[in-house]
Amino acid sequence: MTISKYIPAPVPTLCPKLIASVKGQTESFLSYLLKTNGNSVYFHESPILSNFRKALGEDITTRESSPSYSTRNFLSFTETVPLSTYEDYRPYIDRFFQTPRRLPDVSNLLSPGVPVYMVSSSGTAGGTAKFYPKYRHPPTTAPCTIKAMRSIHPISDNTAGTYCIIFNLRCSDLLDVVDDKGKVVVKTPLCIGSGAGFRAFHQWKAENDSELMKMKGTRVCRETSTLMHGLFALEDRSLEMINTLFSTYFVDLMRLIEEYWDVLLGAIEHGIIPRLKGSEDVYHHLQEQWTPNATRAAELRAVGRDTRVPGWAKRLWPNLQRILGNGSGVFSRVVPQVHHYAGPHVSFQSAGLTCSEVWMGQVYDPRDLNLYKMSNDDLFEYLDITLTENSASLKRGWEVETGKSYELILTTRDGFWRYRLSDVVEIAGFDPSDGQPVIRYSERRNVSMRVAHEFVTEKELLKATQFLKDTLGDVLEFTVITDDRLLPKAYGFLVELKSKLGPRAKSASSCLFEYLKSTNEGFAYYASRNLIAPPTIRILTPGTFHCYREWKAGNHSVGGGQIKVPTITTDEKSVRWLLSKVIKETSIASNGKKGLNNSQNIHIAIMGSDEPVQESAQLLCARIHDVKDVEAIMDLFRVHGHTGTYQSKRALGTYKTWARIANKLLIPIDTAIMHEASGTSDEYLEKIN
DSSP states (O other): OBSSSSSBOOBSSOOHHHHHHHHHHHHHHHHHHHHHHTTSHHHHHOGGGHHHHHHHGGGOOSTTOOOOOOHHHHHHHHHHOOEEOHHHHHHHHHGGGSSSOBHHHHTTSSSSSOOSEEEEOOOTTSSOOOEEEEOOOOGGGOHHHHHHHHHHSOOOSSTTOEEEEOOOOOOSEEEEEEOTTSOEEEEEEEEOHHHHHHHHHHTOOGGGHHHHOSOOOSSOOHHHHHHHHHHHHHHOTTEEEEEEEEHHHHHHHHHHHHHTHHHHHHHHHHTOOOOOTTOTTTHHHHHHTOOOOHHHHHHHHHHOSOOSSSOHHHHHOTTOOEEEEEOSGGGGGGHHHHHHHHOTTSEEEOOOEEOSSOEEEEESSTTOTTOEEEOSSSEEEEEETTSOSSGGGEEOTTTOOTTOEEEEEEEOTTOOOEEEEEEEEEEEEEOTTTOOEEEEEEEETTOEEOSSSOOEEHHHHHHHHHGGGGTTOOEEEEEEEEEOSSSSOEEEEEEEESSSOOTTGGGHHHHHHHHHHHHOHHHHHHHHTTSSOOOEEEEEOTTHHHHHHHHHHHHHTSOGGGOOOOSBOOOHHHHHHHHTTEEEESSOOOSSSOGGGOHHHHHHHHSOTTOOHHHHHHHHHHHSTTOOOHHHHHHHHHHTTOOSOOOOHHHHHHHHHHHHHHHHHTOOHHHHHHHHHTTOHHHHHHHHO
């Protein structure tokens, strides 16, 4: 069976010829690695390579020598080099950030010479940023990466056609390397991986940026940058392709075009660039490139901004043929929205599987957004997720089994380690042309959530939100937090909907509860013991996750398109930010009952025996919806003159009123409190009675 007459289906097993092919590719890589990186500082000093150095024995004599490759050395590598983490080579990376950055101190740290780029991971999923040096290697050592880059930047079938390619090429710093006399001899750009790859492919050196770009914006925010791309793209009727690298960025682009439709069309018609936040430094330069185009503006007005009918992008750009962007993993959430914008006559293709450390895989079938052929530019090994987490459990490319899941372990040309990527993939088969594994991306390893003693993975949570379509409505994006407003705790889903709330939204929580119990034994067990409450679902204002990416990009100084919305959000700052965007709750946190109608809970919170103001406020905060700030609720207590203890029936009645309003209108309790404080609660009670 074949996927199409052009693309053969992956084969389930390897024949002897293909096994030999994959082995040969692996041995060729290790031979190159030993020859080039065998005389690096890391190779000769790293504690985790001590057993490997002993196994090589007399093959290593001096710091300047590199071991030659042999089958014995390959076995020594597989048997003695342990799994590693970033902390194992952080001391060597840190040398590059010490000042002065002397050439003898930073040469040959991990690979020969000085890095041509220092890549920073985004740190966008909640972790701290990491840094990866990228060295210069012969083009013949990276055929997969070069092929992938060419597919991202194809030659137009129509010579008059244009592309909209949005990459972040910003260098956050140029790291000066000096000689013994203090003279700068090398400038190493510090940037994100996609930008470094784009620059390397086009041979754009950071020190020549002034020749490529006359003006450079220093304060342009992500929304302004996206809008400017949208404006120039919208004016160009001949646009054939949009490449945003990540599918979420394409959705953000289209939503901003829709939101600022009148502003953008006015700019196209009259030839005046809108003055947007942060564009002051480059405004006059942009205006010089801009001319009025009343004909195009009229054409766009005829199209209109009604996005309800699929294919709005095709109507805006009649020549549009394809959209490129990663659509697997966390980015798969917005794929339905991408297809809605694109319509049936525009293809949506993945740009490939990549990470800050390395290009992982190229698209195997352009029509399948989650099917990748693993790259052999670097060495990938596979850790069976059912086995002990050590190097003895590793499988090579010819040893993996179709249908099984593995964590990817990486050894790059830029180092000498077996680095845990924490990415789990499922083997879909093997490329019949050369035997390389073909995989589907599954999830991040050890990323799970618990409120009792269960474990629910991000993959299970993603499937759970897809289950909500018939009750809550189409979920565009989401994240999950621990909802600890009441005991027992609950899984708190914060969701942004594609359109309006579904007709059965009130039953979404109970349906989600039953789904999680049916798919996760641990969840079902602890839920049956009343240690997990039904999930809570809070609706976020439209555009929240676009704003989240902009907010995160500003905090991390990275490209907004690279920002990943984590399936599980734990850091308090992000949780507070997201909760500030809640506009409605479809279910109320409770103990299996209507928590805000439970007068016993309110009575416990308010009628405690001679408790001071602060303790009563804290108790109330622990039991009612969306009030976390003790001082704020103390002020609200004082609105009604209750400054001591709260034993009066008036206090109990007041809070029961607030709770009743909040519960009936599905609004936060603090919103209801403010209506009560301003004397409008009677008006709201009239509406709900």
